[in-house]
Amino acid sequence: MxxxxxxxxxxxxxxxxxxxxxxxxxxxxxxxxxxxxxxxxxxxxxxxxxxxxxxxxxxxxxxxxxxxxxxxxxxxxxxxxxxxxxxxxxxxxxxxxxxxxxxxxxxxxxxxxxxxxxxxxxxxxxxxxxxxxxxxxxxxxxxxxxxxxxxxxxxxxxxxxxxxxxxxxxxxxxxxxxxxxxxxxxxxxxxxxxxxxxxxxxxxxxxxxxxxxxxxxxxxxxxxxxxxxxxxxxxxxxxxxxxGGPVRPVVAVPPAARTALVNPGLEDGPPDANGLPICWSTAGWGENKVTRTRTNDAHTGQWAQRLDVISHRNGDAKILPDFDLGTCAPSATPGRAYRVSAWFKSTGFTQFAVYRRLATGGWVYWTSSPPVGPSLEWSEARWMTPALPRDSTGLSFGVALISVGSLTTDDYGWTLTGSGPRARAS
Structure with missing residues (x-):
């Protein structure tokens, strides 16, 4: 009916x-x-x-x-x-x-x-x-x-x-x-x-x-x-x-104003062994062979995420908060700098990769940190971003594996550090 x-x-x-x-x-x-x-x-x-x-x-x-x-x-x-x-x-x-x-x-x-x-x-x-x-x-x-x-x-x-x-x-x-x-x-x-x-x-x-x-x-x-x-x-x-029919009025939907990472410890997710954590996605670019698994070799809690780059020609592999309109990815303020962090273990070279959300809601790559060498024990990576450009409304970041090897990450964090140098128009 x-x-x-x-x-x-x-x-x-x-x-x-x-x-x-x-x-x-x-x-x-x-x-x-x-x-x-x-x-x-x-x-x-x-x-x-x-x-x-x-x-x-x-x-x-x-x-x-x-x-x-x-x-x-x-x-x-x-x-x-x-x-x-x-x-x-x-x-x-x-x-x-x-x-x-x-x-x-x-x-x-x-x-x-x-x-x-x-x-x-x-x-x-x-x-x-x-x-x-x-x-x-x-x-x-x-x-x-x-x-x-x-x-x-x-x-x-x-x-x-x-x-x-x-x-x-x-x-x-x-x-x-x-x-x-x-x-x-x-x-x-x-x-x-x-x-x-x-x-x-x-x-x-x-x-x-x-x-x-x-x-x-x-x-x-x-x-x-x-x-x-x-x-x-x-x-x-x-x-x-x-x-047919008339053009209806636009319906205004207030933007989300999330200030904290969702599921930063990567604990919440589906019960299957290879499930991604809630509010996190895989990403990467280049011609590489990559696998991702959920592992109980965690920094804290029960779970962490592991990436293995089996062959690498260029680019990277990473997990990071979903590219969305604010349910998962945190909001950010233009002209401000942010300190991003994560705990990691790696047999390859890594760096932070940071993306920004535009006023239209689309996402673009923004910047990366200097590379960091392997760490066979749990280490905390920290990096302060430049000032966020104008026309930005949110951030998403992850630790990226940029060579052959393995990378295990857990316990992500970010903090607003105050005013950075004034951003130029992008």
Whole structure:
């Protein structure tokens, strides 16, 4: 039975549905996730044929390496494409605290709106949602939220429906075929349309490039598909054009103001032997072979975390507080310096690696301490950071293993040391 929540929302969508979306024949929507820079190639292809798509943007990644810039978002808007929300930092919304999930959804929409976009459409990262997450999407002002994998694809879900209804039965569970991957052909894309005599076919794309990633589509195939749609006079609409309705007000969500590390002793976590501590994540970069285990060789308490770099070419490996909006990562003040610390044992070279959260909620690497040599006994590493740059709202740090060897860490700490030298604009 449809929930009262879904019934009320669906009635509102029916009342606002534009006439173009009620016409006979399938309606196709290009939905493009994750805001990678190569998606501009896809936007240019759509514009070439007078078509428009919906670009679901991770606001915290905008302006970072290999992602769209604010100027490119403006270019998409000027060309008639829709900007939708995809959270601040693309977490699995079902695996984080409810307050953090709501903040991720609302803050993303607030930032995109502040940048001048009319944001009504949302897509769940990793297709992960539950009733609470659906409710947050509605409460944050979105009029739709797209999932995927529940419509028939070329090789998947062959007994599923061929199209979503207009309007969807649940606007916060808009169905779509599974992800387009680099092995999809022009015929595969055409089959999505040919199998649907009516209804709505949202197509889920990621990167637009030749074999650059598993979730990529060749520009040549996208061009041929767009030309085919135009030749057949298939309706192509953005998500907002299909859903209709007004742009709802932005919902303000106060930022978290955490001043202490969560779970600094790495004790709290799932019962399985290899579980990560609550509020901590693995991180690293480079071409290395790394393993991580939970160990009872702890400095205090029962548990510590061990990293083993088996082969090392460049980069590092570490654990550090989650890159979030304040449920786990502590808030920090621009212009202030912080003393970070941790107890460690290592057979390789280590250093502190520090990341900062931007005002948009995105995270970027900031700085590192000088390297420290091996220590076969428990030792405490301490380091005072420089003054935190402007446009910073939080910190995350960890002891990084930067060579072949093992590293065991426990009992992390941080302290505000007072005013540092005035930070320059970043």
């Amino acid at each position: 449809k929930s009262l929540f879904a019934i009320v929302l669906t009635i509102g969508v029916i009342a606002a549905l534009p006439a173009t979306a009620q016409q006979a024949g399938p309606v196709v929507t290009f939905t493009i996730d994750d805001s990678t820079a190569d998606q501009m190639a896809g936007a240019r292809i759509l514009s070439k044929y007078g078509l428009h798509g919906t670009f679901y943007v991770i606001s915290g990644s905008v302006g970072t390496a290999a992602h769209l810039t604010r100027a490119q978002l403006d270019e998409l808007k000027a060309a008639g494409h829709e900007i939708g929300g995809h959270t601040v930092s693309h977490p699995d919304l079902t695996k984080i605290a409810p307050d953090e999930a709501r903040r991720q959804i609302c803050a993303d929409r607030a930032t995109l709106t502040e940048w001048g976009h009319q944001v009504t459409s949302f897509a769940y990262p990793f297709t992960a949602y539950n009733p609470d997450v659906q409710r947050f999407a509605a409460e944050c002002g979105y009029t739709s939220a797209r999932s995927l994998g529940d419509l028939r694809g070329p090789r998947d879900c062959l007994d599923c429906s061929t199209a979503e209804t207009i309007p969807p039965e649940n606007p916060y569970d808009v169905r779509a075929p599974d992800l387009v991957t680099r092995d999809w052909t022009l015929a595969d894309l055409q089959s999505l349309v040919l199998n649907a005599s009516s209804g709505w076919v949202p197509i889920v794309l990621h990167q637009i490039c030749d074999g650059c990633a598993d979730l990529s589509l060749s520009p040549a195939i996208m061009d041929a598909f767009a030309a085919w749609l135009v030749a057949r006079r298939v309706q192509v609409r953005t998500v907002h054009e299909v859903m």
